Amino acid sequence: MKNIHKGTLAVLGSVLLLLGSCQQGAKKDESTAPTTSEPVEAEPVAPPKGIISLDESKSLYDNYTKNRVDMIERMELEQYPDEKFEASRFTSFTYSDIKQYMAYIEQEAKEANVDISSLRFYFANYPNTPDFPDGKKVVHPRQNSIFIVPTIKVDGEDYGFYIGADGNAKLIKDAVGSTETGSTDSNDKSYASMLPVFLQDDTSLNLNHGSSGPPPYGDF
Known part of the structure; x- marks a missing residue:
């Protein structure tokens, strides 16, 4: 019995020594493993089909x-x-403003649980008045410009949208329709009086007030 007991102890001791050496080996391997991974190169971006x-x-x-x-x-x-x-021959926005605009409309669309389908660039013409209806100064009266409207798909068609006071996406056509807003002449008060009235908490996603001007010297 004593011999059996001694043999059992010897076997257990060998197993413990073996386990201990395995753990030390694993720790050694972990310590020698590289702590940083190679940077992953981004895939090249293909040019859009619309590049001319x-x-x-x-x-x-x-x-x-x-x-x-x-x-x-x-x-x-x-x-x-x-x-x-x-x-005027162009309208420009700073690159940082466009990046902020894209991030903003994506944020608002996500919160409203809709997907932006396109960006629509509307031709526009500034009024011959000192200020816009929202109180901002008209820097270039009578000049042509553009404003940008994000759209969503409804029944297979693209429609401009805004965020309603309830947080849901709503179609611009249902709020504005195709009714003309009146003359932009400073002597005609219909320009301001006929503009559609939105609720205070409605959120427009339309971008304007870029920098418009005559031909940029040297470009074309």
């Missing part, structure tokens, strides 16, 4: 000059013969 060449850009720019700018400036001269008017 510089030659095509120049052609489009010249077409606008020939077919639109002269008519705009003649019309303005007829209405205001004592004022020099140079038609």
Whole structure:
């Protein structure tokens, strides 16, 4: 019996020594393992299908000059013969403003549980008044501009939307419709009086007030 007891103790001791060496080996392996991983390179971004060449850009720019700018400036001269008017050719937003705008509309769409389907760029014309209806200063009266409207899919069609006071996405067409807002002439009060009235807590997602101006020197 004593011999059996001694043999059992010897076997247990060997097992414990073996386990201890395995644990030390594992710890050693962990300590020698690299603590940082190789940076993962981002996949190259393919150019969008809408990218056009510089030659095509120049052609489009010249077409606008020939077919639109002269008519705009003649019309303005007829209405205001004592004022020099140079038609705007572009509207720009800072890159950081566009990034903030994209993040903002994505945030609002997510909270309203809808997916943005497109961005719609509307042509616009500033009023010949010192201020907009919201009180902001009109920096370039009578100049053309653009404003951006995000859209969502409804029954297979894209519709501009805003966030209602209840937090849900609502279609702009149901709030504004196709009714004209009246003349932009400073002598015609219908411009301000006929604008649609929204609830105080409604949230517009439309972006405007970019920097518009005449041809940027050197571009085209």
